[in-house]
Amino acid sequence: MDTKEILQKVRKIEIKTRRLSDHIFSGEYHTSFKGRGMSFAEVRQYQYGDDIRAIDWNVTARYNEPYVKVFEEERELTMMLVVDISGSADFGSSENFKKDIITEIAATLAFSATTNNDKIGLILFSDTIELFVPPKKGKSHVLRIIRDLIQTEPKSRKTNVALALEYLSQVMKKKAIVFVISDFVAKDYERTLKIAARKHDITGIRIYDKREQEMPDVGFVLMKDAETDEEMYVNTSDKNVRLAYAKHFDEMADVFKNSFTKSGAGIINNRVDESYVKKLLAYFKAR
Numbered sequence: 001m002d003t004k005e006i007l008q009k010v011r012k013i014e015i016k017t018r019r020l021s022d023h024i025f026s027g028e029y030h031t032s033f034k035g036r037g038m039s040f041a042e043v044r045q046y047q048y049g050d051d052i053r054a055i056d057w058n059v060t061a062r063y064n065e066p067y068v069k070v071f072e073e074e075r076e077l078t079m080m081l082v083v084d085i086s087g088s089a090d091f092g093s094s095e096n097f098k099k100d101i102i103t104e105i106a107a108t109l110a111f112s113a114t115t116n117n118d119k120i121g122l123i124l125f126s127d128t129i130e131l132f133v134p135p136k137k138g139k140s141h142v143l144r145i146i147r148d149l150i151q152t153e154p155k156s157r158k159t160n161v162a163l164a165l166e167y168l169s170q171v172m173k174k175k176a177i178v179f180v181i182s183d184f185v186a187k188d189y190e191r192t193l194k195i196a197a198r199k200h201d202i203t204g205i206r207i208y209d210k211r212e213q214e215m216p217d218v219g220f221v222l223m224k225d226a227e228t229d230e231e232m233y234v235n236t237s238d239k240n241v242r243l244a245y246a247k248h249f250d251e252m253a254d255v256f257k258n259s260f261t262k263s264g265a266g267i268i269n270n271r272v273d274e275s276y277v278k279k280l281l282a283y284f285k286a287r
Contacts, residue, residue, distance in 0.1 A: 087157030
């Protein structure tokens with residue numbers, strides 16, 4: 001893709017996702033995440049009507065009269081988009097590839113955050129960290145993130161979710177709102193996710209295609225693994241082959257659900273041909 005094509009694609013995504021975030025998601029995002037972070041401000045004497053749960057017992061014992069802790073809302077939040085750009089994202093049996101929907105969701109979330117004057121950062125990963133964009137504010141920064149999502153060619157086509165979460169914990173020392181967007185065709189990331197979720201407010205957004213869920217009966221087909229480039233002929237008319245294929249999909253879905261749920265993180269499942277608008281809105285309202 002040359003520079004002109006990239007700019008045209010960035011503009012197209014901006015028009016679509018900015019309209020969504022301005023008119024639909026900004027208010028929902030604000031309600032879902034604003035005011036969740038509280039930082040300690042000071043200690044003052046207890047006043048009638050104060051919540052007794054806020055009493056600072058150490059200070060109270062020292063001065064022999066009740067004192068309470070005062071907290072203030074952390075108005076400025078940071079959103080981190082942790083996005084999978086491995087080979088398996090280059091798949092789609094309908095109008096869009098998984099990576100197209102991943103880009104649109106990331107752009108919509110970024111514009112929703114910038115509407116609330118929050119910082120937005122980006123981590124692109126495969127089985128290595130492909131790109132890190134430190135959190136900043138502003139429309140030009142969001143457009144830079146969209147451009148990076150579109151034009152970054154991964155050095156590797158494999159996936160390592162645990163590595164991305166570990167890197168997140170290293171570079172983000174303060175609490176952030178984190179969206180991990182991937183097809184989650186991976187295992188062994190539950191421990192790393194639990195560690196990251198202790199500090200950050202994490203949501204996993206799993207993107208999948210209907211043809212990953214169910215193999216059609218179309219006879220012998222040459223298939224290629226998007227992450228290893230391995231090719232083999234598969235008899236799709238064999239019922240056992242189709243059952244094994246569906247079982248593998250279900251196993252990956254269960255790993256995703258169980259890992260995030262046990263870690264106290266949120267989950268969204270979105271098929272490529274479904275409306276991510278409805279899924280995001282339902283999720284925000286449920287919070």
